[in-house]
Amino acid sequence: MKRIGVITSGGDAPGMNACLKTVVEMSHNYGYECLAFRRAYKGVIANDYFNITKADVAPIFNNGGSLIYSARCKEFFDPKYQEIGANNLKALGLRALVVIGGNGSYLGAECLANLGVNVICIPATIDNDVHSTTEAIGFDSAVNNATDMLDNIKQTMQANERISIIECMGRHGGNIALYSGMASQADIVAVPEDPLDKEHIYRFIRDQLNYGNASPTVVVAEKQYDVYALAKEIERDFGHECRAVILGYMQRGGRPTVKDRMLAIRYGVAAIELIDAGEQNLAIGLDNDLIVTTPINRAVKMQTNFRQDLYEAFKQLNNPRNKVK
Ligand code: F6P
Numbered sequence: 001m002k003r004i005g006v007i008t009s010g011g012d013a014p015g016m017n018a019c020l021k022t023v024v025e026m027s028h029n030y031g032y033e034c035l036a037f038r039r040a041y042k043g044v045i046a047n048d049y050f051n052i053t054k055a056d057v058a059p060i061f062n063n064g065g066s067l068i069y070s071a072r073c074k075e076f077f078d079p080k081y082q083e084i085g086a087n088n089l090k091a092l093g094l095r096a097l098v099v100i101g102g103n104g105s106y107l108g109a110e111c112l113a114n115l116g117v118n119v120i121c122i123p124a125t126i127d128n129d130v131h132s133t134t135e136a137i138g139f140d141s142a143v144n145n146a147t148d149m150l151d152n153i154k155q156t157m158q159a160n161e162r163i164s165i166i167e168c169m170g171r172h173g174g175n176i177a178l179y180s181g182m183a184s185q186a187d188i189v190a191v192p193e194d195p196l197d198k199e200h201i202y203r204f205i206r207d208q209l210n211y212g213n214a215s216p217t218v219v220v221a222e223k224q225y226d227v228y229a230l231a232k233e234i235e236r237d238f239g240h241e242c243r244a245v246i247l248g249y250m251q252r253g254g255r256p257t258v259k260d261r262m263l264a265i266r267y268g269v270a271a272i273e274l275i276d277a278g279e280q281n282l283a284i285g286l287d288n289d290l291i292v293t294t295p296i297n298r299a300v301k302m303q304t305n306f307r308q309d310l311y312e313a314f315k316q317l318n319n320p321r322n323k324v325k
Contacts, residue, residue, distance in 0.1 A: 003033045004275060005049065005094045008066040009040035009073075009101030009108070012252065013124045013138025015260035016066045019100050021057040022268025023122075028054055030276050035092065040101065041073035041108050044085040049092075062261070064141075064253045070101070076108045086115035096275045100124045102136065103300070106283060110300050113281040120274055121283040121296055122267040126252050129173040131302035132294040133285025137267065140259040142169065142251045143179040149247050150184035154217050161214040163205060163234055163242040165227045169251050173306060174221040176251065181219035182314050189314055190220040193306045198230070205234065207319075214240075222246075266291060 004027050008016045020036070027034040036052035037043035052068070060067050075081040089097055089112070096118040099109045102125030109119040123130035126142035146168050157164045166186075168177040174191020181189035188204045190196045196204075201218060208216035220227065231244035256264065263286070270284050270291045283299035285292050294302070 001033050002031060003035060003092060003094050004272075005035045005037055005089060005092065005097040006052070006068075007037045007040045007043065007097065007099055007101070008068055008070045008124070009099055009105035010070060010125060011072075011102065012064070012066050012070040013102075013126050013136070014064040014141035014252070014254055015137035015256035015264040016070065016100055016124050017060040017063050018256055018261050018264035019122055019124060019137055019268045020067060021061050022265050023098050023100075023271055024052050024057045025054055026269055026272035030272055032095065032272075035094070036068045039069045039071040039073075040105065041076040041085060042071050044088060044097075045073070045075060045081050047088045062255050064255060072104060073108070076111070082108075082111045082115060086112050086117050089117045094118075096120050098122065098271050098275075100137070102127060103130050106130065106296065106300050110296050113296050118275075118280050119296060120271045120279070121299070122271055123283070123285060126169060126176065127171045127173050128175040128305065129171060130283070130285070130299070131305045132283045132299035133287070134305060135263060135286045137260050137264050138252075138256070139175065141254060141257045142176055143183065144257050145251045145254055146176055146180035146247055147183040149250065150180055150186065150217070150219065153245055154184060154215070157215045157217065157243065160241065163216050163218070163238070163240055165218045165220060165225075165231050165234070165242065165244045167220050167222050167227045167244070167246045169247070170221040172223065175306060177219050177221035178307065178311055178314065182310065184217070184219075186217040186219040187213060187318055188216065188218040189311070190218065190224060191306070191311065192221055192224060193304070193308070194311065195224065198233075201230075202234075202237070205238065209238070209240065
């Protein structure tokens with residue numbers, strides 16, 4: 001019997017289930033048995049898998065989260081556990097392991113590839129920080145979730161003439177903050193790709209207030225500031241009310257958008273076609289809306305897919321000094 005394995009790995013992303021369903025259905029259509037490992041690399045180490053059927057995945061397509069659980073696995077940084085995992089997979093005679101996850105999951109996949117396990121990787125992370133693709137599954141859903149929340153926050157801040165500092169997820173990248181900040185017409189976006197110190201943020205807020213905006217919205221990517229402390233300082237220094245909000249996990253849950261569902265289907269179909277064609281150790285991605293592949297050992301070294309062009313456009317649009325008062 002031909003067999004493949006599948007994991008969903010790292011922080012979950014809306015659309016992971018849709019991709020899992022596609023992989024399971026496609027693998028069965030191609031005559032493969034599909035083994036799903038629970039909790040990603042943890043399940044690979046513990047040999048915790050089950051034979052996943054079309055019936056198992058029938059109801060999950062439009063659900064957030066992951067039927068087979070997603071997890072981060074610190075042990076997998078240890079070569080001892082990598083070897084245990086690789087041996088488990090080899091003993092099962094898998095044609096390939098499909099890894100649905102983000103850049104941390106790709107590093108684990110590269111280790112398995114180096115130990116002789118064939119891996120086919122599908123980008124799924126709300127952060128959109130897998131650099132071998134322009135689009136990861138889950139990013140669009142997270143941006144839509146964040147944008148809805150930013151729209152709501154902006155309305156109440158405008159009514160009360162308050163400054164707001166709103167933190168988005170993104171791990172070490174600013175993609176969610178940039179896209180949702182642009183889509184919700186935030187006034188300032190602070191991303192790690194162009195770190196802004198407190199003086200910069202103060203200058204931007206001062207400009208907005210001077211030019212008649214009594215409720216400037218500052219959207220920041222996580223891990224840069226203590227937004228609660230910053231809001232208190234701003235309130236004190238400007239003598240203007242300021243509130244901080246951390247959007248948190250509400251960005252990561254919920255039903256995948258149509259865009260993410262389509263992406264999940266396209267990547268899932270491509271994965272099984274590649275495996276059946278005998279392809280080895282690839283990261284699947286999108287470039288100019290076309291499916292592309294990159295060798296996994298190259299994919300993990302690629303540097304950034306941050307949309308600098310959009311960031312520049314945002315800054316141009318939102319510079320109050322460009323506006324006639
Ligand atoms: O990678 C996805 C992500 O949601 C990041 O945006 C965030 O930094 C991180 O996961 C949170 O991780 P955890 O779920 O382990 O708290």
